[in-house]
Amino acid sequence: MSKEFVVPAAVSSWSGREVQRLRTLADACTSVRDIAKLLCRTESAIRNRAAHHGISLRGLMGAATPA
Secondary structure, X not given: OOOOOOOOHHHOOOOHHHHHHHHHHXXXXXXXXXXXXXXXXXXXXXXXXXXXXXOXXXXXXXXXXXX
């Protein structure tokens, strides 16, 4: 009896398009929390991928930025 294994988005590979969107959202000062929601990833995954690609999230700690 074999079971089918489905990889959730949170552990799937990042596409180039997702990394570019992460870069664009970070440049627009979108909060880490909002980026995570938009990309269907965890906040930790956003921080890790940003660090891996040298994308600055300084000042985007999770809470929404004031309007």
